[in-house]
Amino acid sequence: MNKRIGLFGFGVVGQGYYQIAKKHKEQWTPDTIVVKNKFKRRAFDLKFSYNPQEVFDKNPDYILELISDTNEAYEYVTEALKRGITVISANKKLLSAHLPELIQLQRVFGGKLLYEAAAAAGIPVITTLETHFEEDEIISLEGILNGSSNYILSRIFNNGLNFSEALRLAQQKGFAESDPKFDINGSDVASKLNILGLHAFGKFIGEEQIPTFGIQHLGEEEIALAKRLGLKIKLIAKAERDYRGIAAHILPTLVEEHNPFYGVENEYNAVKIVSEHLQEQFYQGKGAGSLPTGAAVYGDLIKAKNGFGYSYSKVNFDKPLDEKLLNLGVRVLIKSKAAALIDSVLFSPELTHQIDGVIFAVGKIKPKNFNKLNESGEVSILALPDNYAVESIEAGLKTIQNAGEVV
């Protein structure tokens, strides 16, 4: 029994899905593919449609939404769900912005929405949260969720490139957009953490609520320091629960060798989940790429065919989904020339070390201050490993000072 499939978008992900679907005996290729640009040259010789309505006119069983425009995606996905159609989406921005409404539409109209490809593409983390962890209480979820940032950090740490050389290479390799802002400032990561947070904790955080600091302010001194200490820097997204509620933030983080994130290189993503019963789990896989992402979309289609849907079992629908985030202090190394700025945000100080007018300090920062520090453009922050000795940081700073590694 052939199913009618409507596809919106034929970019990197859409083509990956299509390549996979056409190899299989069962016909899970789309009968309608809607694209926007009539004049773009395309890799496949297919009949394209330019009219979104054509998808709906054919009464599809499944709709795949694989476009980048969030507003258009919102239109197609809500329209489909209102018709009770099962939708597969890879659109993190759409989902992160509208999940509560999209969940509601599934409940009212009976359609399903699956979106494994939207967060940590190749890693089946949403499905796993919805099955294996369904009745387990999640204590924390951490991840490396942006392949471009991670690729840049790998080139810096493994090949000795500086930040701008590494960024240029990431762009050449197609891992970073030509405007790489969303890749390196953590905005893309916030969308993904927001989606995963809902499945892990049953709460909708809202990505604009997640204090986010990307890798764009990372300087040569912190990189030299990390190398001297045998550490790496990774952009880590973290959400955790304590008895008062949920805390979340995104920060460049110093990572020790025994941490499983230490070995996650290049365009790979990884997720670490700590729960009450299953305890610590760690997953690593490709976070980008046409085939891994297309395979996640195709996998969703097959799961939907087999009757699988997200149960949102951690969501308590009698209570509001959103919750104010806790603003718990994070222990960091902060670097700036602006002493007053550091003073205005740092508490529980443990160390201040000055090299040629550049101040390095260890202490705690409330995540709500990340935005202010981000906008100042004068500050670099690195989260420290748990219980990392401040004496090691101090010794490391003296070493780079003596070696003349401070610019």
Add this chain to the structure above:
Amino acid sequence: MNKRIGLFGFGVVGQGYYQIAKKHKEQWTPDTIVVKNKFKRRAFDLKFSYNPQEVFDKNPDYILELISDTNEAYEYVTEALKRGITVISANKKLLSAHLPELIQLQRVFGGKLLYEAAAAAGIPVITTLETHFEEDEIISLEGILNGSSNYILSRIFNNGLNFSEALRLAQQKGFAESDPKFDINGSDVASKLNILGLHAFGKFIGEEQIPTFGIQHLGEEEIALAKRLGLKIKLIAKAERDYRGIAAHILPTLVEEHNPFYGVENEYNAVKIVSEHLQEQFYQGKGAGSLPTGAAVYGDLIKAKNGFGYSYSKVNFDKPLDEKLLNLGVRVLIKSKAAALIDSVLFSPELTHQIDGVIFAVGKIKPKNFNKLNESGEVSILALPDNYAVESIEAGLKTIQNAGEVV
């Protein structure tokens, strides 16, 4: 709507499941618990039954089979499946021995059988193979699948214990059985690889077909050599497909620092899957323990309630499930005093180095010879990392020779 649940066995796994089930609002605790020994003191004050028939007399919706006796387990599970009842099992020996028949019983009578806890307990690898990888072609599956062996290796490499000290500690901690044979000789691993192989490749290998060499013959020299080379030794199970068929074996393996298995310590298990589309994925989690294993059983129950079952989509039911394994040469370092024994199995030799009558050689061995070497008791074998330079091995051997690290 309460469901009737019959439980066989109340050991480590059964108690873990029970602890989890009684915390949840929905009643997923058993109404009948059948145990064998009337006189054993038990941690929970519950009414136990000693008559297996009592479970069936109550017409249960679900049966949990969490006992160790394979023959009894076979009786209960086949009886349940013939009645179309959904069964959750954690019994790797049962499953590894009888999976083809148990799959057939599901198909004929409509009951389901789930068994995530039977292989790499805490890691949802079977569910992931059955969902995320359902339509993807697996190229290879490798794993650290025995927590006791891995715990022993961690103590040797991280704490400087020798083999027998490490084994004693594992027994004290409850990670190894009082008769540790099945833990350290790889037999337990073969059962798990056999189960995973079926879900990964759709073929039933048969655990007695899997050439297996455990860690029991590991000597001080190989450990000293690995440490000198900055490598670790892990007991790795591997199954892979090439155009001619499937190859599989279990061997202590030298692991380089960049390999994700390098950081898997203590009682953790890990699985690496390489597939055509999703490419490389790596999962790590607890491989033993009452709560992680109990949570995997409980998770299966919840999945079954939500309609989930294994589709065995990679199995072609028109063809016989079993397939002769390929006997492809594996590149190893072999150590023995018996020159003739080495000569009789090693081909494509690259290096022979003798220290005080002990011969170290690098070359290839056909897995079918593992048994003979195992039984001789005079040989230690270590698989080498892919493309590892023989010159490094030679230099390492000279270093341990000069340092007097050869006993």
